[in-house]
Amino acid sequence: MNVIDYLEKEQMKASVEDFRPGDLVRVHLRILEGEKERVQVFEGNVVGRSGGGVRETFTVRKVSYGIGVERIFLLHSPRVERIEVRRKGKVRRAKLYYLRQRSGKKARIKERDR
Amino acid sequence: MALGLIGKKLGMTHIFDSEGNPIPITLIAAGPCKVAQVKSVKRDGYRAVQLAFEVMREKRLSKPEGGHLRKAGIEPMRVLREFRLDASQQPEVAPGDTLDASLFKVGDLVDIIGTSKGRGFTGVIKRHGFSGTASNTHGSHEYFRHGGSIGGRFPQHVIKGVGMPGRYGGSRVTMQNLQVVDVRPAQNLLAVRGAVPGSRNGYVFIRPAKKGPAPTSTSGS
Numbered sequence: 001m002n003v004i005d006y007l008e009k010e011q012m013k014a015s016v017e018d019f020r021p022g023d024l025v026r027v028h029l030r031i032l033e034g035e036k037e038r039v040q041v042f043e044g045n046v047v048g049r050s051g052g053g054v055r056e057t058f059t060v061r062k063v064s065y066g067i068g069v070e071r072i073f074l075l076h077s078p079r080v081e082r083i084e085v086r087r088k089g090k091v092r093r094a095k096l097y098y099l100r101q102r103s104g105k106k107a108r109i110k111e112r113d114r
Numbered sequence: 115m116a117l118g119l120i121g122k123k124l125g126m127t128h129i130f131d132s133e134g135n136p137i138p139i140t141l142i143a144a145g146p147c148k149v150a151q152v153k154s155v156k157r158d159g160y161r162a163v164q165l166a167f168e169v170m171r172e173k174r175l176s177k178p179e180g181g182h183l184r185k186a187g188i189e190p191m192r193v194l195r196e197f198r199l200d201a202s203q204q205p206e207v208a209p210g211d212t213l214d215a216s217l218f219k220v221g222d223l224v225d226i227i228g229t230s231k232g233r234g235f236t237g238v239i240k241r242h243g244f245s246g247t248a249s250n251t252h253g254s255h256e257y258f259r260h261g262g263s264i265g266g267r268f269p270q271h272v273i274k275g276v277g278m279p280g281r282y283g284g285s286r287v288t289m290q291n292l293q294v295v296d297v298r299p300a301q302n303l304l305a306v307r308g309a310v311p312g313s314r315n316g317y318v319f320i321r322p323a324k325k326g327p328a329p330t331s332t333s334g335s
Binding site for chain 2: 004007008030032053077
């Protein structure tokens with residue numbers, strides 16, 4: 001096996017939650033504030049996943065007080081404690097960048113059958 | 115200069131530190147290197163250790179090179195490089211000895227020398243960081259990535275060192291003070307923080323940092 005793949009495997013999480021673009025997720029993030037560590041939750045739609053191996057990232061978009069906020073997380077980062085899938089979305093593309101141009105009812109995502 | 119190693123750049127990835135921060139690293143297949151020759155003042159006029167790296171087929175090696183390596187009692191190897199020693203330093207190695215990644219340890223600072231990626235004939239923006247032309251209005255046209263004026267009327271010649279297009283890359287580049295993040299002598303692996311010159315599978319030379327860490331400035335800005 002390629003040495004880089006091998007080394008990356010050591011860094012990767014044993015199992016990662018199964019989610020896709022369009023899903024509504026809650027990302028539980030460990031945050032260090034001074035000495036104390038606490039968990040922050042970021043909830044929004046998955047806009048896309050990118051990269052592979054330990055370097056895989058995913059983008060979550062939410063609308064906070066009328067302002068769109070997108071955050072990119074490293075999937076295998078130890079800081080990302082847990083990813084909770086709240087709702088599965090049915091979408092027809094891999095990157096949902098079109099959501100940026102839409103708001104309100106138009107920005108809805110259909111639910112995928114469970 | 116102290117002893118170093120010859121290696122091969124494998125590629126980049128990242129690892130997480132204890133706090134979960136991603137650290138960009140370059141992986142290097144460092145060694146094993148065999149000592150091909152120890153040069154002395156008496157015989158050669160200067161002191162150095164010549165290292166060989168990467169075993170190859172003997173048939174592929176020229177006869178003088180093959181003979182040179184056979185004298186040291188080592189296999190045919192592709193890359194040879196000398197590491198100079200100070201007058202005070204003892205060589206501590208003999209021809210035929212093996213050096214591997216355990217020469218370095220985690221936290222060490224190293225300099226890495228490689229051949230940068232060849233970029234061919236490039237313009238002035240990529241090669242010298244010129245800004246080009248922001249807009250093309252006021253009657254000018256087809257003038258976006260040019261260098262502008264190369265001199266004035268006075269000296270009647272172009273001043274030396276003016277940036278112009280030409281061949282870029284493919285030259286020897288030294289990256290100083292790269293931090294060693296991981297060492298695995300068993301797999302001949304060395305991981306350093308940050309980027310290393312050259313393409314993947316390019317040969318690199320690793321030596322202990324010549325200048326050490328930059329003094330931390332006390333006058334905070």
